Amino acid sequence: MAATAHAPSRPAPGAPASTRHFSTKDRILGAAEELFAQFGFTGTSLRQVTSRAAVNIAAVNYHFGSKENLVNEVFRRRMDDMSAHRLAALKAAVERSPGELEPILAAFVEPALAIAQDKHGGAAFVRMVARAYAEKNDSLRRFLSDHYGHVLREFARAIAAAVPELSKEELYWRLDFLAGALTYAMADFGLIKRPAGVTEAAHRERAARELIRFAAAGFKS
Structure with a gap:
């Protein structure tokens, strides 16, 4: 899946690339899981997920591509x-x-x-x-x-x-x-x-x- 024109949220400097990517993806999955549990799938917006995970919308697009894929991956x-x-x-x-x-x-x-x-x-x-x-x-x-x-x-x-x-x-x-x-x-x-x-x-x-x-x-x- 190609990245969007905007780069995903920047990880901590000096961390290995694989660890940094996993950390961002895992934060998104954890935030989405909590929000889907609380508000449901239709009641949760990607903006809520990015806010909870402290990432930008480009990070979600980069790792998952769509809300549907995010739900599946959770x-x-x-x-x-x-x-x-x-x-x-x-x-x-x-x-x-x-x-x-x-x-x-x-x-x-x-x-x-x-x-x-x-x-x-x-x-x-x-x-x-x-x-x-x-x-x-x-x-x-x-x-x-x-x-x-x-x-x-x-x-x-x-x-x-x-x-x-x-x-x-x-x-x-x-x-x-x-x-x-x-x-x-x-x-x-x-x-x-x-x-x-x-x-x-x-x-x-x-x-x-x-x-x-x-x-x-x-x-x-």
Whole structure:
């Protein structure tokens, strides 16, 4: 992607070029994630992003080219890592516990809940995911389907092998419900709040166990 006529914001003098470019790009992504979580995708302007990131509009154009691409890249920087963890955990679960449903569901649930614990923007990303469910954004949905649909298909195949009596339609309905329940659990919207004296990590582990048990019962019924 070619740079615009105006140079992007200048990095600190003396820093290596690769580090400086990463720093500017990462600041933009972090600012966009926070603003998209707070105001939504249509409710956030590029001017707000540049102000929050302390860069000029040319820096956004240089690194992303458009607001649509910026939205996609905000998702990509966390979804790539989460997808890799999910697929690695799925492979291990199938090899270690062939035919068992719960380890497959754990491979799907636990990497997502781990993001919610990330102190560096995890909460903002979770709120942004909730926004993606609530707002009609065909471009974003197409991007997510094109880049991460294969992950859901891998899990669908594994679940189908563990619960062969389910029809394909039933399987995808229940997988869709699991994804919705997981998003709800990640956002911590529910009635069950973290008790005093219980760490965030322990609370998330409990949430994962309960969701896996709940989902397993739904797939097996």
